[in-house]
Amino acid sequence: MHRAARQxxxxxxxxxxxxxxxxxxxxxxxxxxxxxxxxxxxxNVGETLENGLLGAVFSxxxxxxxxxxxGAETLDAEQRSKVTIAESKTDKLAAECQRLASMLExxxxxxxxxxxxxxxxxxxxxxxxxxxxxxxxxxxxGTVTVTANRDSGNLDCSSVPPGIAAKAFCAMLGQLVVDxxxxxxxxxPSFNQTRSxxxxxxxxxxxxxxxxxxxxxx
Numbered sequence: 213m214h215r216a217a218r219q220x221x222x223x224x225x226x227x228x229x230x231x232x233x234x235x236x237x238x239x240x241x242x243x244x245x246x247x248x249x250x251x252x253x254x255x256n257v258g259e260t261l262e263n264g265l266l267g268a269v270f271s272x273x274x275x276x277x278x279x280x281x282x283g284a285e286t287l288d289a290e291q292r293s294k295v296t297i298a299e300s301k302t303d304k305l306a307a308e309c310q311r312l313a314s315m316l317e318x319x320x321x322x323x324x325x326x327x328x329x330x331x332x333x334x335x336x337x338x339x340x341x342x343x344x345x346x347x348x349x350x351x352x353x354g355t356v357t358v359t360a361n362r363d364s365g366n367l368d369c370s371s372v373p374p375g376i377a378a379k380a381f382c383a384m385l386g387q388l389v390v391d392x393x394x395x396x397x398x399x400x401p402s403f404n405q406t407r408s409x410x411x412x413x414x415x416x417x418x419x420x421x422x423x424x425x426x427x428x429x430x
Contacts (some may be wrong), residue, residue, distance in 0.1 A: 329419040335391040349373035362404040
């Protein structure tokens with residue numbers, strides 16, 4: 213506080229103001245005394261100078277007391293300004309943290325997405341790991357074509373994922389068609405031959421990405 217008071221004091225008692233005060237309190241009375249009564253009369257201005265000196269002391273003390281009050285007000289204003297700035301920064305930081313937290317939160321599903329998610333989860337739970345293998349393969353390949361010969365019973369798949377036999381893979385595709393997660397379209401090139409094309413139902417792709425690849429990372 214005293215430091216702030218000294219700053220206020222120095223601000224008030226500038227060089228110009230000190231000169232005006234000294235001139236009016238000391239120099240002007242001496243000059244007037246000499247002009248009116250001669251130079252020798254200056255020796256009798258002791259009382260005048262004494263009064264001027266007392267006035268100077270009172271002025272300085274009073275000014276310093278006022279400077280103390282002004283300094284306290286300045287410090288209080290500075291402190292309030294710092295608090296306001298700190299609160300503003302805190303509010304901005306809290307808002308930014310909330311924004312980042314909302315970005316990290318798992319997005320809510322729409323009712324349709326929730327329905328599709330439930331169907332995929334139920335199918336994977338019922339069919340097990342072979343269903344995951346088949347679905348991941350379809351997600352990667354896009355389509356799989358299976359050609360079947362009715363007479364020989366042979367199956368020819370355009371691609372088969374590792375970890376599962378061709379017949380088991382083709383059978384799983386048929387089961388996933390029943391579950392409505394996979395779409396199948398069958399053609400008949402000849403009397404004893406069928407050609408079926410399988411692909412994922414588009415409405416289930418979001419749920420499949422979440423369930424298949426999230427689980428595979430965990």
